[in-house]
Amino acid sequence: xxxxxxxxxxxxxxxxxxxxxxxxxxxxxxxxxxxxxxxxxxxxxxxxxxxxxxxxxxxxxxxxxxxxxxxxxxxxxxxxxxxxxxxxxxxxxxxxxxxxxxxxxxxxxxxxxxxxxxxxxxxxxxxxxxxxxxxxxxxxxxxxxxxxxxxxxxxxxxxxxxxxxxxxxxxxxxxxxxxxxxxxxxxxxxxxxxxxxxxxxxxxxxxxxxxxxxxxxxxxxxxxxxxxxxxxxxxxxxxxxxxxxxxxxxxxxxxxxxxxxxxxxxxxxxxxxxxxxxxxxxxxxxxxxxxxxxxxxxxxxxxxxxxxxxxxxxxxxxxxxxxxxxxxxxxx
Amino acid sequence: xxxxxxxxxxxxxxxxxxxxxxxxxxxxxxxxxxxxxxxxxxxxxxxxxxxxxxxxxxxxxxxxxxxxxxxxxxxxxxxxxxxxxxxxxxxxxxxxxxxxxxxxxxxxxxxxxxxxxxxxxxxxxxxxxxxxxxxxxxxxxxxxxxxxxxxxxxxxxxxxxxxxxxxxxxxxxxxxxxxxxxxxxxxxxxxxxxxxxxxxxxxxxxxxxxxxxxxxxxxxxxxxxxxxxxxxxxxxxxxxxxxxxxxxxxxxxxxxxxxxxxxxxxxxxxxxxxxxxxxxxxxxxxxxxxxxxxxxxxxxxxxxxxxxxxxxxxxxxxxxxxxxxxxxxxxxxxxxxxxx
Numbered sequence: 001x002x003x004x005x006x007x008x009x010x011x012x013x014x015x016x017x018x019x020x021x022x023x024x025x026x027x028x029x030x031x032x033x034x035x036x037x038x039x040x041x042x043x044x045x046x047x048x049x050x051x052x053x054x055x056x057x058x059x060x061x062x063x064x065x066x067x068x069x070x071x072x073x074x075x076x077x078x079x080x081x082x083x084x085x086x087x088x089x090x091x092x093x094x095x096x097x098x099x100x101x102x103x104x105x106x107x108x109x110x111x112x113x114x115x116x117x118x119x120x121x122x123x124x125x126x127x128x129x130x131x132x133x134x135x136x137x138x139x140x141x142x143x144x145x146x147x148x149x150x151x152x153x154x155x156x157x158x159x160x161x162x163x164x165x166x167x168x169x170x171x172x173x174x175x176x177x178x179x180x181x182x183x184x185x186x187x188x189x190x191x192x193x194x195x196x197x198x199x200x201x202x203x204x205x206x207x208x209x210x211x212x213x214x215x216x217x218x219x220x221x222x223x224x225x226x227x228x229x230x231x232x233x234x235x236x237x238x239x240x241x242x243x244x245x246x247x248x249x250x251x252x253x254x255x256x257x258x259x260x261x262x263x264x265x266x267x268x269x270x271x272x273x274x275x276x277x278x279x280x281x282x283x284x285x286x287x288x289x290x291x292x293x294x295x296x297x298x299x300x301x302x303x304x305x306x307x308x309x310x311x312x313x314x315x316x317x318x319x320x321x322x323x324x325x326x327x328x329x330x331x332x
Numbered sequence: 333x334x335x336x337x338x339x340x341x342x343x344x345x346x347x348x349x350x351x352x353x354x355x356x357x358x359x360x361x362x363x364x365x366x367x368x369x370x371x372x373x374x375x376x377x378x379x380x381x382x383x384x385x386x387x388x389x390x391x392x393x394x395x396x397x398x399x400x401x402x403x404x405x406x407x408x409x410x411x412x413x414x415x416x417x418x419x420x421x422x423x424x425x426x427x428x429x430x431x432x433x434x435x436x437x438x439x440x441x442x443x444x445x446x447x448x449x450x451x452x453x454x455x456x457x458x459x460x461x462x463x464x465x466x467x468x469x470x471x472x473x474x475x476x477x478x479x480x481x482x483x484x485x486x487x488x489x490x491x492x493x494x495x496x497x498x499x500x501x502x503x504x505x506x507x508x509x510x511x512x513x514x515x516x517x518x519x520x521x522x523x524x525x526x527x528x529x530x531x532x533x534x535x536x537x538x539x540x541x542x543x544x545x546x547x548x549x550x551x552x553x554x555x556x557x558x559x560x561x562x563x564x565x566x567x568x569x570x571x572x573x574x575x576x577x578x579x580x581x582x583x584x585x586x587x588x589x590x591x592x593x594x595x596x597x598x599x600x601x602x603x604x605x606x607x608x609x610x611x612x613x614x615x616x617x618x619x620x621x622x623x624x625x626x627x628x629x630x631x632x633x634x635x636x637x638x639x640x641x642x643x644x645x646x647x648x649x650x651x652x653x654x655x656x657x658x659x660x661x662x663x664x665x666x667x668x669x670x671x672x
Contacts, residue, residue, distance in 0.1 A: 042521035042523060042524075043521055156611075157384075159610065186548060187383070187548065187589065187593060188383065189383075190594070191594070191607075192606055192608075213522060214594065215522070215596040216593070216595060216596045217594055218598075220595075239598040240598050243596065243599070257522050257523050257525070257526040258596045259526075259549075259551035259554065260597075261551045261554060261578070261593045261671050262554070262671025263554075264555060264574075265575060265578060265579065265671065271533070271555075272526040272530060272555045274523060274525075274530060275523035275524075275526075276527070278491045278524070279521065279523075
């Protein structure tokens with residue numbers, strides 16, 4: 001079966017007063033119907049830009065996007081702006097990090113949910129409002145009917161994110177893109193929202209691309225994971241594989257740096273592992289592997305030749321000359 | 333406790349909201365902090381943990397006198413500092429410093445790193461000559477793991493983690509006894525966050541500076557603190573040594589916070605039921621125990637009677653009626669531990 005979304009050799013460059021920022025440099029991945037793919041990376045890795053590129057939300061004047069983004073047999077990069085509008089919020093919808101800025105403060109919750117339903121599904125106002133109330137109910141908002149006439153400022157952060165999810169799912173999209181959906185929320189609310197996303201996915205069967213920096217969130221929701229670093233995909237695997245046997249030293253490093261509650265109790269001299277150095281600037285991409293300056297295993301070849309993404313076992317792939325945990329690695 | 337470096341006694345902070353234009357509208361009062369007490373010993377790290385709106389940052393700001401407390405006392409080395417005039421407090425500022433959350437807004441973009449670090453040195457009269465100042469700036473940069481030549485660069489040339497190092501260097505300039513770290517690592521990337529946590533621990537070992545580490549992230553707090561205080565809606569729910577609170581939390585809220593921390597392992601599933609609902613508004617906090625609206629163990633008594641923060645074990649205080657029960661009947665003691 002053809003994948004729902006297929007991204008091939010995506011490149012995104014921004015023209016800025018400081019020069020050209022190479023935000024995404026040749027990223028490819030597929031998303032199958034009904035699966036959850038997590039794109040993980042730190043700030044500047046290009047993970048958010050990749051997800052914005054899918055919906056063509058990047059400023060057209062200063063951005064150069066190349067490569068291919070195919071969604072259900074259509075090349076999104078070739079569509080007209082009108083055709084794109086028919087897809088956004090309908091076949092593909094998006095949830096953003098900050099629900100307060102993503103909601104319109106001067107419109108009621110109800111009119112914001114109803115708008116998409118009237119536009120894309122051709123519902124009348126009354127039907128759209130009724131469907132909107134159902135959606136609010138579905139995402140666990142108490143007294144949904146009353147909430148429809150509230151303005152966004154009357155809701156807490158967690159409730160606003162629920163509203164965003166209700167809006168995003170109202171038109172039954174085939175793909176939901178969630179960019180750091182729980183980063184601005186408290187942990188107890190984050191846990192609720194992740195639980196909600198899991199149960200809604202099971203009910204609606206929508207594929208989900210979740211963009212996050214938090215491996216804890218990845219472990220909770222993802223089927224498959226793509227790890228990005230400095231504008232490139234450096235590893236991809238099933239979530240189980242990635243956590244159990246990371247191949248790229250950056251992924252291994254991230255996993256070690258992620259604090260786990262209670263670890264220090266077993267070892268009085270416990271210190272948190274860190275990755276030395278800084279994420280490289282998108283303005284000056286160097287030769288060789290982008291992670292080499294921070295990598296303990298880096299050798300000369302890493303600094304000269306950028307490793308290509310190569311397949312390992314079970315759909316696992318990585319871009320490293322000297323991978324961790326790999327069986328029969330073909331060293332250069 | 334007379335050997336405490338800092339003593340906070342029954343601290344209260346009330347904000348007045350609204351009032352409209354010219355103060356003609358109606359006003360509401362919100363008790364951001366309603367009676368918080370704790371101590372910090374010299375060289376110790378106390379973590380203050382809670383969700384947004386619990387008042388943890390307000391406590392920090394009251395200690396720093398960025399807010400004036402409504403009631404209660406802040407005592408530094410046996411001397412009350414909450415009622416000092418701003419001028420007198422200025423002299424004390426070199427003993428209590430701060431590192432803020434956002435390394436992008438806390439450094440003046442129009443000043444070079446050297447000038448950012450030289451300002452506290454000169455203000456507190458810690459250096460006399462230019463050469464002395466340069467030497468001290470170089471020393472501070474070295475402590476936080478930056479090279480000497482960054483002194484002549486501008487803040488925008490640095491990444492978030494490097495800026496946070498500069499912020500820490502600035503806090504260290506006056507050789508303070510206490511640094512309030514308000515979400516100091518929250519905005520940083522995972523790989524860099526660990527660097528800064530380890531840097532703070534190293535600095536403490538070398539200089540003996542005490543930290544009040546304000547954070548919402550229990551997994552990070554575990555890696556830096558000696559003791560942990562948990563706040564909920566303006567009050568302390570629990571305060572205990574790090575290990576005691578992790579192994580055996582004595583407040584249902586602490587337990588809930590711990591079990592909400594995501595586990596970076598897809599093979600592990602959380603077993604603990606999730607906290608329901610949101611934090612209630614601090615403008616009209618619930619009666620009785622403020623946590624009773626979300627507590628899985630709630631009883632009739634919790635709705636009316638405010639639980640006192642009282643000792644449950646050595647150095648361990650908790651504000652929950654469950655701890656009045658015999659050990660065998662206390663569900664907090666019989667439940668399986670959250671962290672194995």
